[in-house]
C-alpha cells in the first residue's frame with residue numbers, strides 16, 4: 001500500500017497560538033486596532049489564539065525589527081502603520097530592510113488624527129490655540145511616540161504649517177503620552193482617533209481639529225473642524241495600518257492569512273468598533289499582498305519627500 005505523503009507543515013496551519021507584534025505601547029491607537037483585529041482574525045483561523053505582543057520604542061522600528069527577525073513559520077505577524085514607510089527617511093541605519101524583510105499580507109484600515117491639548121491650556125478653539133502657540137514659542141511641549149511615529153509626523157507637519165517650533169517629548173506610544181497630556185505634563189499632541197475619541201468624549205482633553213479633508217461622522221468628533229478649514233490649507237493626514245509577516249513565510253500560509261484578513265475586515269464586531277472610533281476599513285486592492293507592497297513603496301517615496309522638505313531627514 002503506497003505510504004501516504006506526509007502532510008506539509010502548513011497543512012494544519014494554524015495549530016498553535018499566533019503572536020501579533022504591535023510596535024507601540026499597550027493601550028494606544030495601534031494597540032486598539034491590533035486587539036480588535038486579532039479578535040476578528042481569530043474567528044477566521046479556527047479560533048486559534050492571537051496574542052498581542054507590544055514591542056514599543058524608536059518610533060515603531062524596534063517592534064518591526066523584532067517581527068522581521070522572527071521565525072517565518074506563520075506564527076509571528078506584525079500589525080504596523082505608516083511609520084514603516086516613514087522610518088527609511090528618518091533612520092540612517094534601520095535594523096531591517098522595509099521592502100525585503102517582510103511578506104505583505106494586506107492593508108487593514110486608515111485612522112484619522114486629532115489635534116488635542118491638556119485641559120490646562122487656555123484656548124478653546126483653533127484660532128485661540130494658534131494665538132497661544134505664537135505667544136509661547138520655545139516653551140511648547142509636543143508629545144509623540146518617537147521619531148517616525150504617526151504623532152511625530154503629524155507634529156512635524158503642524159509645526160511646518162504653523163511656523164512654530166515645539167519641543168518634542170517622546171514616548172513608547174501615545175498611550176503613555178496621553179497620560180502626561182491629561183495631567184498637563186505635556187501641552188499638545190496629534191494622535192489617532194482610535195486613542196483620542198474616548199478621551200475627548202470623556203472631556204479629559206481639549207480637541208481643536210481633525211487632520212482629514214472632511215469632518216468626521218463619529219458623534220464625539222463631528223463638531224471638530226478640519227485643519228484645512230481652520231486655515232492650514234491642504235492639511236490631510238490619515239494613518240494606514242497593515243498586516244505583515246517575516247520574509248520567507250510559506251506562500252500557502254501567507255495565502256491563508258490573506259484570505260483570513262479579507263474576512264476579518266468584514267467582521268461586524270471589528271467594523272463597528274473601528275468605525276465607532278473614526279477609523280475607515282480598507283476594502284480596496286491594497287488588501288491584496290502585492291498591491292500592498294506597491295502602496296508601501298509609494299508611501300516611502302511620498303513621506304521621504306515630506307520629511308526632506310521639513311528638513312528632518314535622518315534624525316536617527
Ligand code: MLT
Pocket residue numbers: 024025028029030031081083144145148149150151152172173174175
Ligand atoms: C501608538 O499606537 O502609540 C501610535 O500609533 C504611535 C504613533 O505612531 O503615534
